[in-house]
Structures are given as structure tokens and as C-alpha cells.
Amino acid sequence: MLPVIVLLIVFGNLIHPAFLTWNNVMTNILAASAVLAVLVVAESMLIIAGKFDLSLQSLVALAPMISAITVVPVESFGNGLGLNPVLGILILFAVGAAVGAINGLLVARLNLNAFIVTLAMLILLQGVTLGVSSGKTLYNLPDAYTFIGRVAPLGIPLEVWIALVVIATAAWFLRYSVVGRQIYAIGGNVDSARAAGVKVERVIFGLFIVASLLASLAGWLMTARIASVTANQGNGIIFTVFAASVIGGIDLNGGRGQILGAATGVLLLGIIQNLLVLSQVPSFWVMAIYGAVILLSLMLSAAASSGGAFLGTLWKPKNISDKARAGERA
Template sequence: MTTSVEGAKAGPATQPEPPQPTAWAMIRNSTALRELSLLPAIFVVMVLGFILSPQFLTVNNLLNNVLVNSAVLGVVVVAESIILISGYFDLSLESIVGFIPMIAAWLSVPSALGGLGIELPAVATIAIGFVIAGLIGLLNGYLVAKLKLNAFMVTLAMLIFLRGITMGVSAGQTLSGLPTPLLWLGRTSILGISVQVWLFVLIFALAWLIMRNHPIGRRLYAMGGNEAAAEAAGIRTTRMTIAVFVTGALIAAFAGFMLTGRIASATSNQGDGLIFTVFAAAVIGGISLNGGKGSMIGAFLGVIILGMVDNILTLSRVPSYWVQATYGFIILAALVVNRFASQREHRRSV
């Protein structure tokens, strides 16, 4: 007599399904939310600005003061952010902002106004300026990528070198009476808004699209995260590094022409000290100084915050030397916040 046992042949054991993340966890960990994490800070700054000066929240002030004054800074921040994400940094961008427009002005204005006296067409001098900027970036990139020199020392030396040439060419003077093409970026408006604001937003949007969606952007993030691994994966890191420095120099030169157009002159100290504010905006926006992390949207919001803080201090008649102290405090606070945020993300991923 046979005895049957029900369920003697049991099926394969099923693995329990991993718990699904909650909707709030998905929102909290989303890239978009991290990129927009500065929005609450911007709201707080706007409220404080309105309390300190009701004029702060007027459309005229926000468009013609905050955004226009932030445009040049923002364009240079784009250049520096791309370089930082790639794993390097370039201190010489601030000198390029002053050196390239000075060369263009020097070649185009008459000797009576401090120029060389050959009075080349302004369009030609602008083109020459961009060629020189490209060569500066090429030299920086070659020294860093091919000769493996320290990026800090290379770009610091280039900063000092270009600043000295700018002072020598101009004899420490301001060149004015510039031809119209050199002033176009400061005198043109579209729909009643300065072209500098449109360029500021457009350049950030293009940089965001490239860094977020284009293969070049993904390669730059990979190179900044781990250059050896990126090279092993087939990324030509040497070529990419040189290209990044050239791109940064060209963008900085464009920012220099924007600044020259706005102030209608080329000054011997143009751009001096700008790099500190550039790093401040990038760090506040979450760009990692170690490379491979950060977003262009975050950098954009960092520029907006600094622009608003500067405008609030100006409207409140705070002495200019306190502005630098404020920027230093903001940088330290941003570094601390980013450090704790990185540690929290690391614990959550373990």
C-alpha cells in the first residue's frame, strides 16, 4: 500500500522581493531635487532682502542690477565648473577676463587713447583675442595633461603672467573710447532686458544640456570621478583635459568682452579677485573641488545667491570690505554643509 504525501514535491523557494522605496524616498534621492536644493536658501535671502530694503524685490532691481551684475560672474562660473567637474581647476580665468579685452582694445584704439596706434578693426581684434585665449588654454592644458604639472601651480603662474602683461600693455591705465563692436555686449537689449542676462541664461542652459545629456558631459564626469578608470574605459583623458582648459579660456574671454562692454572700457585691473567669487558660487552650488560631482543648475543658483547677497549689501549701504567677509563666511558654510551632505549620502548608500 502506498501512501501519498501532499506537497511532497514542493516548487523552488521564492526569494522575498526587496522593499520598494517610498514615494518620498524617491523624491528625496532624485537628481532634480539635489540640483534645486538651494531654492529654499534663495527664498530666505529674498525675504531678508525685502525686510532690509523694499526696493530689493522690484522687477527693475532684480533684472537690471542682480542679473546684469551677475552675468559676467555666471559665465566664468560655467567655465570653472566644467573644469572642476573634470577633476582640475583653473586660477588663470580671472586674468583672461582682463587680458583678452585689453589686448583687443590696445590693438584697436589710437595711440592718443593709450593704444598701440595701428587701429585694427574691432572685429579683427576680437578674433585675435579669442585665438590668444585658445592658445592660453592650450598651453595650460598641455602642461597639466602631457607634462603632468600641478594644475594649481600652472594656472597660478599663468594668472600672474597675464596680469603682468595686462599692466605692462596698458601702463596701468584704463583704455576708453572703444569702438562700437567692443561695446555691443554692454549696450544691447532684447525685449527690454540686457543681452547680458540672455547670454548668462543661455550659456548656463547649454552647459547644463551638454554636461547632463551629451556623451562629452558624461565623459567629463567620469574623468573627474576617477581619471585612471576613465582612461581604462577608453576615454582619451589627455585630449579631453586639454579641450577642457581651452574651452574654459574661450568662455572666460567671452566673459571679459561682456564686462568691457558693460563698463565701456578696458581697465588694467579688470577681473582681479574674480576667481574667489567664482569658486564661492561653484562651491555653494555643490560643485565638488575633488571632481566628478555637481551640476550646472546648482552652480547657476549659487551665482544667483551671491548676486542677491551683493545687491542686498549694496542697498543696505554696507561697506565693500564686508562683502568679502560675507563671501568667505558663505564659502565656509557651504563647505561644511556639503561635507555633511556627502557623509549622509555615503551612509545611505552603504
């Protein structure tokens, strides 16, 4: 995707003078993509292992909602506990760990279908979020919840630094650690990995917990950015997560892909979104154009990975061997 990203940067600079300004790049592209980047890392690790988790989207709302409701005052729709904000942040990650452990238990230990389990969990968590909040938005959050959205070390928003650390750590972990290599082995051939002594169920169980913890972190980043917690924050983002992962070269069949590649998918979608906003495209056309660009990017990615063979199949039929022709005549 790097050549496509370079072309988009050149194109964006031509169509709008504000595109390559420091504020636009840091705030409207990179900082705005931080939540997506963290979720893509979480989902990509699961996909490489041959699994996935749809419920990460719901944790973006549920974890900060349950955390904040125990901290903010009653007039801000809290429950009156008034807990210390630091304890509230710990609750935020505890919620994520609990949901991840349940998903991991059902998928890894009980061998249930990951799609059905996490889809059911997505719906369940959305209902819980609406129930505990009564559909209201929590505000007057303590500084512990919002400082991430206000601090910019070296002129770069803190949420960008956090996303970069998450990406770099996950990339190093998958490439150089023993467990990272085991994750690729599980996604490539789970039976062979098990025969080689890999504790498959343990690794997958741990991956679900890590992914849910990262989803909780993404929820904290989004909360800090908007300085509030809404019951529907993060809705629909799971589709963009899968799009960015696949565009970045993560194989949905498992066993292949790199976190840095997935990060380029996040950057590509962030640039496209920013260009649409700067071009003042009517909002009712944005989603259609966004989807079309994702499809085009997927085709380009497939063509690049197959050396052009993918595009060739679109224009000419497959060759039929002489032996096949002879068989047809017979």
C-alpha cells in the same frame, strides 16, 4: 541652495522696497552676475574633470586688453594699428584659445600640476596685461565692444541672455553628450576612464581651451559693462568663482556636480552682494560679511547633501563600537 535663495528673497523684500523691482533684479543682480556666471561655468567643467584653472581671472583683463589696444586710437592709449573692431573681437578669443592651449599642453600632455601651472600663468598674464597697457585704462571703445552692455531684448539685458545660453548649453553638454559623460568619468576615476577607452588627455586639453574661451567672453562682458578696459579688471574674482561653484554642489575632488547647481551658487552670491549694497553696509565690512555668508552657505550645503550628518558631527563625538572599546582595553 534654492530654499536659502527663497529665504533671502523674502528677507530682501522686507528690508528694502527696491529689492524686488525689475530694474534692481535685472541690472544689479542678474546683469551684475553675468561675468561671474560665465566664469563659474568654465571653472565647474574643469573641476568636474578633476582639474581647475586659476589663470581664468587674468584672462578677464588680458584678452580684452590686447584686443582693444589694437583697435582704439592712439589718444585712447591704443598702439596705432586701428584694426577693424570685428577683427579685434576675433583677437580677443584667439588670445583665450592660445592661453588655454598652453595650459592644456602643460597639464594634459606633460602631466604637470594644474595648481602650479595655472598659478604661474595667472601671475604671468597679470604681468603681461600691465606691460602692454602700461597700467593705463583704454577708452573710446567701438560699439562692437560695448553694445552688449546697452542692449536689452525683451527688457532683459543682453549679458543676462548670454549667461543663460552659456549655462544652458554647458548643462545640456555635460548631461547628454558623450564627451560630457566622459568628463564625469575622468573626474570620478581617471584610470577607469582611460581603461574604458576615454581619450583623457584629449578631453582635458579641450576643456582648458573651452574654459579660456569662456573667460575671454567674460572679459568682453565686463568690458561692455564698464565701457572701458582696465589693467586690473577681474582681480580677485577667481575666489568668488570657486565659492559659487562649491556652494552650488560642485565637488572639488571631481566627478560630481551640475552646472545648474553652480548657477544657483552664482545667484545666491549676487543676491547677497545686492542686499549688502541696498542695506548701505560700510564698504570695509562688506568683504568680511561676504566671506562669513559664503562659509555659512557651504556648511548648509554640506548639511543638505549629507542629510544632516555633517551638522551632527559638530555637536557630538563619533560612536565607538564595542570591538573598538575591547581593543582599547586590550
